[in-house]
Amino acid sequence: MANGTALEAKNLELWYGGFQALRDVSLAVPQKRITAIIGSSGCGKSSLLRCFNRMNDLIRGCKVKGEVSFAGKNIYAADADPTDIRFRIGMVFQKPNPFPKSIFDNVAFGPRVNGLTDNLEETVDRALHRAALWDEVKDRLHNSALELSGGQQQRLCIARALALEPEVILMDEPCSALDPQATLKVEDLMGVLAEDYTIVIVTHNMQQAARVSHMTAFMNMAEDRAGVLVEYGPTPQIFTTPKNKSTEDYVSGRFG
Amino acid sequence: MREAFHKELESLDQEVVRMGALVEQSVQMVTTALMEADKDLAQKVRDGDQQVDEAVLDIEKRCLIILAQQAPVAGDLRLIVAILRIVGDLERTGDLAYNIAKLVQLDDFREPSVKPVRGLVAELGRASASLLGKAIDAWATKDESLAADLALQDNKLDELHTELIRRLIDLDGEENIGPALRLAMVGRYLERIGDHAVNLGDRVRYFVTGDAEFLT
Numbered sequence: 001m002a003n004g005t006a007l008e009a010k011n012l013e014l015w016y017g018g019f020q021a022l023r024d025v026s027l028a029v030p031q032k033r034i035t036a037i038i039g040s041s042g043c044g045k046s047s048l049l050r051c052f053n054r055m056n057d058l059i060r061g062c063k064v065k066g067e068v069s070f071a072g073k074n075i076y077a078a079d080a081d082p083t084d085i086r087f088r089i090g091m092v093f094q095k096p097n098p099f100p101k102s103i104f105d106n107v108a109f110g111p112r113v114n115g116l117t118d119n120l121e122e123t124v125d126r127a128l129h130r131a132a133l134w135d136e137v138k139d140r141l142h143n144s145a146l147e148l149s150g151g152q153q154q155r156l157c158i159a160r161a162l163a164l165e166p167e168v169i170l171m172d173e174p175c176s177a178l179d180p181q182a183t184l185k186v187e188d189l190m191g192v193l194a195e196d197y198t199i200v201i202v203t204h205n206m207q208q209a210a211r212v213s214h215m216t217a218f219m220n221m222a223e224d225r226a227g228v229l230v231e232y233g234p235t236p237q238i239f240t241t242p243k244n245k246s247t248e249d250y251v252s253g254r255f256g
Numbered sequence: 257m258r259e260a261f262h263k264e265l266e267s268l269d270q271e272v273v274r275m276g277a278l279v280e281q282s283v284q285m286v287t288t289a290l291m292e293a294d295k296d297l298a299q300k301v302r303d304g305d306q307q308v309d310e311a312v313l314d315i316e317k318r319c320l321i322i323l324a325q326q327a328p329v330a331g332d333l334r335l336i337v338a339i340l341r342i343v344g345d346l347e348r349t350g351d352l353a354y355n356i357a358k359l360v361q362l363d364d365f366r367e368p369s370v371k372p373v374r375g376l377v378a379e380l381g382r383a384s385a386s387l388l389g390k391a392i393d394a395w396a397t398k399d400e401s402l403a404a405d406l407a408l409q410d411n412k413l414d415e416l417h418t419e420l421i422r423r424l425i426d427l428d429g430e431e432n433i434g435p436a437l438r439l440a441m442v443g444r445y446l447e448r449i450g451d452h453a454v455n456l457g458d459r460v461r462y463f464v465t466g467d468a469e470f471l472t
Contacts, residue, residue, distance in 0.1 A: 207327055239329040241466030252332045253258040 006031040006168055006198035007052055007089075012066035014047055014227065016059060021047040022227040025066075027217055029168075034190055034199045036213035036235065038206055040250070043219040044227035045202045049170050052200060053089035054082045070168075087114065090161030094173040096153030098145035098160075103128075103137050106145045106156055110164040123163055131159035132189045151182025155189065162193075169193065171201040175208065187212045206251055210239045218247045261326050265335060268318055272339055272346075275311040276392035276456075278304065279346045282353040283388055283449060287381030289357060290442065291374065293364035301357040308350035312343045331463075338463040341471065342395065345452040345459075349388065352445040352452075359438045370435045373423045377439060377446075380416045384449040387413060391456035400464040403457035413450035417443050 007029040014022035021044045029035045029052075037045040050056045051068055054075060067074045075085050098106050107124040111117065124141075128134040133155040137148070145156055154174060161169055171190075175183040190199055190212050203209050209216055216238040220230045231238065231247040242248045249255050282301050289297035319336050322328055328336055365374060387409055394403040420443040424436045462470035 206329070210327075210329065240333060242330050248330045252328070252330045254262070255257065 003030040003032055005029065006070070007200070008067075008069045009048070009051065010067040010069065012048070012051060012068065013064070014044075014051060014056065015061075015063045017061040020225070020227060022051070023225065025219075025227065025229045027229060027232050029198060029200055030215060031198050032194055032196065033214040034194050034201060034212055035215040035217065036209035037200065037202045037217045037219060038204075038209050038250070039219035039230075040221070041204075042226055043221055045217075045219050046172055047227065048217075048219070048229075049172055049200060049202045052168070052170055053086050053091060054080075055086075055091065057082055087164055088166050089168040089170060090164060090166035091170045091172070092154070092157050092161055092174050095177050096150055096157050098148070098153050098156050100144065100146060102142045103145050103148070103156060104141040107159050107163045110160060114164065116164075124159075127159040127163040130162050130193065131155045132185065132192070133159055149182065151178050151185055154178060154182070154186055158186075158189065158193075162197075166197065168198040168200065171199065173202055173204060176204060183208070210235060218242075218244075218250060220246050220250065258326075261322070261328075262332075264318070264322065265328075265332060268315060268322075268339060269335065271311070271315055272342055273392060273396045275308065275315065275343065275346055276388075276395065278308055278311070279350045279353070280385060280388050280392060282308070282350055283381070283385040286353045286356045286360065287378065287385060287446075289360045290365065290381060291378050293360070293366055295361050298357040298360040302354055305350050305354040308347060312347045315339060315343050334463045334466060337471070338459040341462075342456055342459045345455045349449050349452045352449050356442050356445050359442055363435055363438050365435055365439060367432065367435055369427060369429055369432050370439065373420060373427075373439060376416060376420050376423065377442060380413065380420060380443060380446045383413050383416060384446045384453070387450050387453040388456075391453040391460075394457055394460045398460060398464055400461055403460035403464075406454050406457035410450045410454045413447055417447040 005028040009025050009027050012022055012025040013020065025048060037048060039045045047056065051064060056062045056064065064076055068076060070085070070089065073080065099109060104124055107127050108120055111120060111123050116123070125134070128137060133152060136152060145153065148156060158169070175186050178186065187208065190201070193199060201213065213235045215232065216235045217232040218230045218238065220228055231242060231244045238247060239251060242251060282304055285297055286301045288294065289301065319340050322336055387406060390402060390409070391406055393399070394406065421440060424440050427436050458470040462468065
C-alpha cells in the first residue's frame with residue numbers, strides 16, 4: 001500500500017484488573033484509509049480501538065503493555081499527553097451522543113474548550129459540510145441538536161470530531177443504532193472522509209466492514225482467551241480468500 | 257449458524273456433480289452411438305440436452321438468489337463463482353454432445369474408406385469422456401492436484417485430434433469428402449469437450465486457492 005502508517009500497535013497487551021483483554025496485538029493502520037476491526041463480542045476489538053487514543057486510561061484498573069506509535073511517538077510514553085492525543089485522534093461512539101445544546105454549540109464545543117475561537121463560525125461550517133450535514137441543518141443551527149434524527153445526530157458527532165481537525169477518527173460501531181438509510185449515509189461519508197483522514201472502525205456488521213473498509217483486522221477468542229488478532233489484511237482478501245480457518249468460519253457465519 | 261444457507265450451498269454443490277454426471281453420460285453415449293451408428297441412441301443424447309439446460313437454469317437461479325440474499329463471502333463466495341462458471345462449461349459440453357449426435361444421425365461413417373480413422377475417433381471419444389469424468393471427480397472431491405493434472409492429459413486429446421485431421425486430409429475419393437468433413441467436426445467437438453474439462457479443473461483450482469488466474 002502506498003500510504004504510510006498512521007498508527008501502529010506493537011505487541012500491545014491490555015488488562016482490566018486481572019482480565020487480559022488484548023494479547024500481543026501488532027498491527028499498522030495505514031494513513032487515509034479505512035481500517036475495520038471485526039470479531040465476536042468480547043474479542044477485544046473495542047478495547048483495541050480505545051487504546052488508539054488512550055480512552056482506556058479512563059477505566060479503573062486498566063493496564064497497558066506494549067506500544068502504540070503515532071506520528072513517530074509512543075502514545076503510552078511517560079511524557080505523552082493524553083489530551084493532545086485525543087485532540088489529534090477523535091472518536092465517534094456507538095450511540096449518537098450530542099450534548100443538550102444547539103447544533104452549532106455541539107460542533108463548536110471542542111474548539112471552544114481548546115481556546116480555538118478564531119473563525120469559529122467558519123470552523124463549524126466546514127465541519128458540518130465535511131460531515132455531509134450542512135444542507136440539512138443550515139437553517140436551524142441554533143436549534144437543539146436533540147431535535148435531529150438518529151442518523152443526523154451521528155453525523156453531528158462526526159462533525160464535532162472533525163471540528164478539531166484530527167488526523168485519525170476512531171469509530172466504535174457508529175451505525176449500530178441507525179436505520180439502513182442513515183447507515184448508508186454514514187458509510188458514504190466515511191468514504192469521502194478517508195480522502196483526508198485515517199479512519200478505524202469497529203463493527204459487528206461484517207457486510208459493513210466489507211463495504212467500507214480497505215483493511216480488515218479479525219480478532220477472536222483463541223482457546224477462550226480474548227484479545228488475539230487472528231488475521232489482518234486487505235479487505236478484499238479477508239472476504240474472498242482469508243488465510244486463517246477461523247477468519248473463514250467467522251466471515252462466512254460458521255461460528256461466532 | 258446460517259444452517260439453511262450452508263445446506264443450500266451443499267445441495268448446489270451436489271447438483272453440479274449430478275449435472276456433470278449427466279453430461280459425462282451424454283459424451284459416453286454419443287461416442288457409442290457414433291461407433292455403432294446407433295441413431296436412436298443419438299436421439300437419446302439430443303433429448304437429454306434439455307435436461308442439462310434446465311439444470312443449468314435452475315442452478316444459476318439458485319446462485320443468484322444466494323448472491324442477492326445471503327451475500328456469501330470467502331469460500332462460500334468462491335464456491336458460487338466457481339459453480340456459475342462450471343455450469344457454463346457443462347452446458348457447452350452438453351451442446352457439443354448434442355451436435356455430435358446430430359452428425360451421427362446424418363451419416364453412419366461406415367464407408368470402407370473412412371473405416372481406418374474410426375478407431376481414432378473412438379479413442380478421442382473415450383479420452384474426452386474420461387477427461388470430463390476426472391474433471392467432475394476433481395470438483396466432487398475439490399482435489400486441486402487432480403484438477404491440475406487435467407491440462408496435461410488434455411495434450412493427449414489435442415494430439416489425437418491433430419492426428420485425426422491429418423488422416424482425414426489424406427483420404428482419397430470424392431465420396432469421402434462429406435464423411436470426412438463431418439468426422440472433422442466430430443473430432444473438433446470432442447477436442448473442445450476436453451478444453452471445457454480443463455476449464456472445470458481451473459474452476460476447482462480457483463475454489464481451492466482463490467487465485468483469480470484460474471477464472472480466465
